[in-house]
Amino acid sequence: DNVERLRLALAQTYNFTSPRVRLFPNDTLDDNESKRSFLTFEGDLNIDGHWFIHSEAQQDTRQQELAAGNITLEYDNHDKLAQIGFRHLNKKYFKDAGLRNDLNQLGGTFAWPLARDWQLIGSYYRDIELNRNIDSLIGLRYDSCCWAVSLVWEQYEEDNFSNTAQAEKETMIGLQFELKGLSSFGAGSSSFKPGTHLLPYYRPFNLNN
Numbered sequence: 001d002n003v004e005r006l007r008l009a010l011a012q013t014y015n016f017t018s019p020r021v022r023l024f025p026n027d028t029l030d031d032n033e034s035k036r037s038f039l040t041f042e043g044d045l046n047i048d049g050h051w052f053i054h055s056e057a058q059q060d061t062r063q064q065e066l067a068a069g070n071i072t073l074e075y076d077n078h079d080k081l082a083q084i085g086f087r088h089l090n091k092k093y094f095k096d097a098g099l100r101n102d103l104n105q106l107g108g109t110f111a112w113p114l115a116r117d118w119q120l121i122g123s124y125y126r127d128i129e130l131n132r133n134i135d136s137l138i139g140l141r142y143d144s145c146c147w148a149v150s151l152v153w154e155q156y157e158e159d160n161f162s163n164t165a166q167a168e169k170e171t172m173i174g175l176q177f178e179l180k181g182l183s184s185f186g187a188g189s190s191s192f193k194p195g196t197h198l199l200p201y202y203r204p205f206n207l208n209n
Contacts, residue, residue: 003046003208004046004208005046007042007043007206007207008042009041009043012036012039036062038060040057041059042056046205050075052073053072053073053074054072055069056070056204057070060093066090068089070088071085072084074203074205083108083194087104088102089102089103105125105127107124109194109195109199109201118140118142119140119142120139120141121137121141124136133157134157135156135197135199136196137197138154140152145180146180147177149177150176150178152172152173154197155170156169156170156196157170158170172197
């Protein structure tokens with residue numbers, strides 16, 4: 001079988017004419033600086049069909065600063081799934097996000113079998129910059145051939161992206177039923193995926209397998 005193991009991309013755009021639109025009122029339109037975009041890197045690696053790595057980065061080559069970046073490591077083996085990731089945003093380049101500090105967040109999610117038809121599910125995300133939890137979830141899922149039910153407990157911050165000094169926490173206990181082939185109902189209307197209320201599961205890999 002033809003399996004794509006590695007994909008790498010490196011790109012930077014250059015405008016021959018200077019932009020005339022400012023993203024933010026305080027931005028300047030220096031001809032030399034505004035013609036060139038961030039240097040962008042993206043990479044995907046399929047290690048052995050079960051382990052995957054994805055990484056992205058945006059570098060400001062004028063200021064020699066990292067504007068944004070993320071890396072994800074995932075293990076996927078039939079009914080066993082675990083993912084851990086880290087993301088960074090430099091507040092200087094994302095003024096519309098309302099960041100008070102650079103965004104540095106680490107976390108992961110998993111769905112792991114305990115017995116036949118039973119899975120333990122969980123997620124945990126932490127703001128390293130502010131040294132506090134953003135989102136925590138633990139739950140139990142029963143998944144048969146025809147139907148499934150999940151019971152989860154979750155505590156999350158109402159506003160995790162702007163990383164403000166004070167953020168209120170919400171606690172939720174949810175019960176979700178799902179009939180295979182039909183829509184689910186209960187606490188949440190979408191079918192089950194590992195992840196949380198704020199940060200749902202996302203598989204970033206762009207490999208052809």
